[in-house]
Amino acid sequence: MWYNRDVITILDFSREELEEVFETADDMLKYSHSRLDILKGKVMALAFFEPSTRTRLSFETAMIRLGGDVIGFSEVSTTSIAKGETLADTIRMLDSYADIIVIRHSIEGAAKFAAEIAESPVINAGDGTRHHPTQAMIDLYTIRRNFEDIDGLTIGVLGDLKYGRAATSFIYGVSLYNIKKLYLISPPLLSTRKEVRDHLKLRGIAFEEVERLDDVIEELDVLYVTRIQRERFPDPAEYEKVRGSYRVTPESLKKVKRDLIILHPLPRVDELHHEVDRTKHAKYFEQARYGVPVRMALLKLILAGDRV
Amino acid sequence: MWYNRDVITILDFSREELEEVFETADDMLKYSHSRLDILKGKVMALAFFEPSTRTRLSFETAMIRLGGDVIGFSEVSTTSIAKGETLADTIRMLDSYADIIVIRHSIEGAAKFAAEIAESPVINAGDGTRHHPTQAMIDLYTIRRNFEDIDGLTIGVLGDLKYGRAATSFIYGVSLYNIKKLYLISPPLLSTRKEVRDHLKLRGIAFEEVERLDDVIEELDVLYVTRIQRERFPDPAEYEKVRGSYRVTPESLKKVKRDLIILHPLPRVDELHHEVDRTKHAKYFEQARYGVPVRMALLKLILAGDRV
Amino acid sequence: MWYNRDVITILDFSREELEEVFETADDMLKYSHSRLDILKGKVMALAFFEPSTRTRLSFETAMIRLGGDVIGFSEVSTTSIAKGETLADTIRMLDSYADIIVIRHSIEGAAKFAAEIAESPVINAGDGTRHHPTQAMIDLYTIRRNFEDIDGLTIGVLGDLKYGRAATSFIYGVSLYNIKKLYLISPPLLSTRKEVRDHLKLRGIAFEEVERLDDVIEELDVLYVTRIQRERFPDPAEYEKVRGSYRVTPESLKKVKRDLIILHPLPRVDELHHEVDRTKHAKYFEQARYGVPVRMALLKLILAGDRV
Numbered sequence: 001m002w003y004n005r006d007v008i009t010i011l012d013f014s015r016e017e018l019e020e021v022f023e024t025a026d027d028m029l030k031y032s033h034s035r036l037d038i039l040k041g042k043v044m045a046l047a048f049f050e051p052s053t054r055t056r057l058s059f060e061t062a063m064i065r066l067g068g069d070v071i072g073f074s075e076v077s078t079t080s081i082a083k084g085e086t087l088a089d090t091i092r093m094l095d096s097y098a099d100i101i102v103i104r105h106s107i108e109g110a111a112k113f114a115a116e117i118a119e120s121p122v123i124n125a126g127d128g129t130r131h132h133p134t135q136a137m138i139d140l141y142t143i144r145r146n147f148e149d150i151d152g153l154t155i156g157v158l159g160d161l162k163y164g165r166a167a168t169s170f171i172y173g174v175s176l177y178n179i180k181k182l183y184l185i186s187p188p189l190l191s192t193r194k195e196v197r198d199h200l201k202l203r204g205i206a207f208e209e210v211e212r213l214d215d216v217i218e219e220l221d222v223l224y225v226t227r228i229q230r231e232r233f234p235d236p237a238e239y240e241k242v243r244g245s246y247r248v249t250p251e252s253l254k255k256v257k258r259d260l261i262i263l264h265p266l267p268r269v270d271e272l273h274h275e276v277d278r279t280k281h282a283k284y285f286e287q288a289r290y291g292v293p294v295r296m297a298l299l300k301l302i303l304a305g306d307r308v
Numbered sequence: 309m310w311y312n313r314d315v316i317t318i319l320d321f322s323r324e325e326l327e328e329v330f331e332t333a334d335d336m337l338k339y340s341h342s343r344l345d346i347l348k349g350k351v352m353a354l355a356f357f358e359p360s361t362r363t364r365l366s367f368e369t370a371m372i373r374l375g376g377d378v379i380g381f382s383e384v385s386t387t388s389i390a391k392g393e394t395l396a397d398t399i400r401m402l403d404s405y406a407d408i409i410v411i412r413h414s415i416e417g418a419a420k421f422a423a424e425i426a427e428s429p430v431i432n433a434g435d436g437t438r439h440h441p442t443q444a445m446i447d448l449y450t451i452r453r454n455f456e457d458i459d460g461l462t463i464g465v466l467g468d469l470k471y472g473r474a475a476t477s478f479i480y481g482v483s484l485y486n487i488k489k490l491y492l493i494s495p496p497l498l499s500t501r502k503e504v505r506d507h508l509k510l511r512g513i514a515f516e517e518v519e520r521l522d523d524v525i526e527e528l529d530v531l532y533v534t535r536i537q538r539e540r541f542p543d544p545a546e547y548e549k550v551r552g553s554y555r556v557t558p559e560s561l562k563k564v565k566r567d568l569i570i571l572h573p574l575p576r577v578d579e580l581h582h583e584v585d586r587t588k589h590a591k592y593f594e595q596a597r598y599g600v601p602v603r604m605a606l607l608k609l610i611l612a613g614d615r616v
Numbered sequence: 617m618w619y620n621r622d623v624i625t626i627l628d629f630s631r632e633e634l635e636e637v638f639e640t641a642d643d644m645l646k647y648s649h650s651r652l653d654i655l656k657g658k659v660m661a662l663a664f665f666e667p668s669t670r671t672r673l674s675f676e677t678a679m680i681r682l683g684g685d686v687i688g689f690s691e692v693s694t695t696s697i698a699k700g701e702t703l704a705d706t707i708r709m710l711d712s713y714a715d716i717i718v719i720r721h722s723i724e725g726a727a728k729f730a731a732e733i734a735e736s737p738v739i740n741a742g743d744g745t746r747h748h749p750t751q752a753m754i755d756l757y758t759i760r761r762n763f764e765d766i767d768g769l770t771i772g773v774l775g776d777l778k779y780g781r782a783a784t785s786f787i788y789g790v791s792l793y794n795i796k797k798l799y800l801i802s803p804p805l806l807s808t809r810k811e812v813r814d815h816l817k818l819r820g821i822a823f824e825e826v827e828r829l830d831d832v833i834e835e836l837d838v839l840y841v842t843r844i845q846r847e848r849f850p851d852p853a854e855y856e857k858v859r860g861s862y863r864v865t866p867e868s869l870k871k872v873k874r875d876l877i878i879l880h881p882l883p884r885v886d887e888l889h890h891e892v893d894r895t896k897h898a899k900y901f902e903q904a905r906y907g908v909p910v911r912m913a914l915l916k917l918i919l920a921g922d923r924v
Binding site: 053054058065267 | 661687699700705706710712713
Binding site for chain 3: 380
């Protein structure tokens with residue numbers, strides 16, 4: 001099902017297909033500090049038009065640990081894009097050198113466009129404000145490792161739900177499961193876009209938009225935290241006013257469920273207090289670690305299929 | 309003939325030597341999506357003092373596919389050159405780490421200078437305004453793949469023939485063959501330098517300088533297009549006036565030979581219309597693809613000789 | 617003794633431990649142009665918060681030649697650090713991907729801090745103004761290759777002894793040996809910090825601070841040259857006045873010992889005249905070459921222990 005396939009949005013996949021990734025990732029966990037030879041002779045091209053550390057380095061590590069190699073660029077200033085080359089021509093070039101292309105771009109739809117041009121499979125490593133499917137897979141995988149089942153959970157997503165692509169991808173990912181309730185927690189200025197809410201309705205997901213974390217935190221099994229950028233607010237004073245409601249501190253956690261897990265796609269700034277790290281709820285470093293095995297699983301399934 | 313040799317200009321090589329590269333490239337085409345072990349244990353250092361995507365990534369891919377490894381830098385801001393180190397000291401350093409050095413530099417003669425200092429072989433990946441020998445090899449190889457013979461063809465080179473190093477390298481490369489006629493098509497401001505014309509005379513190449521593509525396009529077997537940078541013109545209005553004469557569009561191609569092939573070293577901006585891509589004349593993406601096998605051939609011949 | 621250990625300062629190691637590195641480096645010299653499989657499956661993460669060429673590329677080459685792989689960043693602008701991520705979170709990320717972390721940072725103590733956070737071993741590739749332990753190992757190794765013994769030598773260190781981390785690391789390294797005399801040669805403005813002098817006293821090293829190279833050069837067996845940055849002087853005229861006293865030229869070398877060796881961590885600007893390169897005293901290019909075998913030795917000892 002996965003062989004030679006593009007990965008553009010999390011919604012392109014069924015629960016069964018995601019389960020195949022997760023089971024392969026369970027397998028890959030054993031090898032996340034070795035070097036296999038499964039992808040020997042395969043070259044991955046990174047086309048990172050936007051900066052990234054985690055996503056880029058975990059893709060590189062995943063490819064290396066499977067025996068493959070990596071080329072590409074992680075900023076546009078030293079590339080021919082700076083000379084005015086079109087995205088199409090850049091992708092055609094990478095396509096003729098490499099066996100798979102991993103793209104990050106600020107513009108919505110860039111990954112899909114690249115996939116239409118390239119003969120090699122294309123993986124979206126984040127484009128525009130909505131899609132970052134491999135991050136969503138890592139997020140869901142982390143939940144699956146901590147709970148028996150994603151179905152039946154109450155999940156809160158906190159932060160910038162309008163522009164944050166990790167948050168939106170996660171919401172789309174969650175919509176594939178029969179969760180109990182989804183809380184969308186954000187200031188009104190940064191609330192979920194209408195199309196995302198429409199999608200949730202269509203899927204029959206019980207969701208509610210709220211403005212304060214405090215009002216719902218007791219109910220949550222999973223709290224997914226994302227950053228709110230001060231720059232989003234036309235008036236900085238406005239930001240200072242609401243800021244406290246979107247910070248997770250040891251105090252916020254006084255009345256939570258025993259098994260609550262806190263996720264964050266990272267990097268974080270001050271929306272998630274460092275003292276939370278020491279609580280048993282903090283699962284974001286575990287989540288970061290899964291970046292390698294989940295991406296190994298994807299690369300293996302796409303480039304080698306069921307071959308071992 | 310090739311073992312341990314520097315590659316500084318295309319004129320350092322005979323037709324027979326180029327033919328050896330081309331035959332090896334034919335061979336390498338079979339492996340341009342695998343990983344051989346021919347260069348296992350060899351390290352290539354990239355010394356890119358000027359930005360590049362295609363040249364850099366295809367050299368990296370070529371080295372990787374032969375089993376070698378790559379180190380180096382692709383911009384000077386994060387290097388000790390930014391601290392004032394001389395080119396000689398930088399080359400000495402790379403020479404002590406690596407087995408081959410690939411250099412790109414804005415200054416004419418930088419590659420030759422590097423070759424004099426380094427014990428390892430040095431490949432010129434473009435320096436100054438005249439030399440880019442591996443690009444010329446790729447260009448000639450593309451012609452050779454499309455026609456039985458380079459001898460006897462009528463070839464036009466369009467664009468900035470004064471400052472464009474790919475164009476000049478190609479002209480030098482073509483001068484090794486018994487072509488029928490060479491048209492140098494450019495605005496007077498950007499016409500071929502006297503030394504290049506003198507070289508063509510010495511070689512007995514029938515060439516003619518013309519100002520308009522339209523006047524000669526019907527005769528051409530090969531049209532090599534390069535970019536004209538607006539910045540070359542002291543008066544932008546002057547540029548706007550001539551611009552149309554140096555753009556290749558579907559209209560330009562109305563009266564061309566059936567087998568005309570169009571080449572371009574890429575990246576292109578608007579000198580080569582995207583609708584030309586769909587015509588059978590467009591061979592520039594094929595040409596870009598040959599970047600890997602031709603560079604594989606060179607690296608193999610220089611670092612491993614006839615060893616397989 | 618070395619297996620899985622951090623390398624933070626040269627003072628963390630005994631002479632015996634350094635000797636183990638040097639003997640392993642002797643061994644590695646044989647392989648400094650091959651690829652071993654000792655570290656196959658190991659990934660090294662470079663966390664270079666400050667630019668570097670030599671240190672970075674020789675670490676990369678060392679890892680590659682041992683069969684390992686490299687990920688990481690060599691500037692912060694394209695990383696999540698630019699988004700405000702803490703050093704701790706960045707290190708945690710790299711720790712979960714890689715098997716060893718090599719860090720360079722402008723802030724004193726950054727490497728030690730990283731080592732406290734990471735489970736993987738951490739190597740300090742230069743932090744703050746005092747520590748660059750792997751450079752000191754290379755320096756000492758170069759002396760050891762040129763003299764039978766480091767004990768008993770008279771050593772001069774020239775240049776910026778206040779802010780230059782290579783100079784200070786070298787002084788600390790030298791303090792582990794029973795040298796005859798140590799001359800600290802610098803303008804008063806850039807003389808050795810009190811804590812370093814206190815350390816030398818504690819170790820019972822005979823040292824003397826002098827202002828002019830000429831006064832002591834006849835006595836030296838080893839002259840370690842470092843750069844003086846003009847920017848250190850509040851008044852540029854002041855710099856111009858003293859400058860000549862801290863430049864090594866063929867004239868400076870008229871009355872030196874026959875076996876004097878001159879070292880420099882490189883890059884150099886004009887403190888070490890290019891004509892000195894041709895004298896038999898110049899050992900700085902040899903020293904640069906040892907960057908690979910010494911770092912291979914360290915990586916081997918830390919990641920593979922005594923395993924061969």
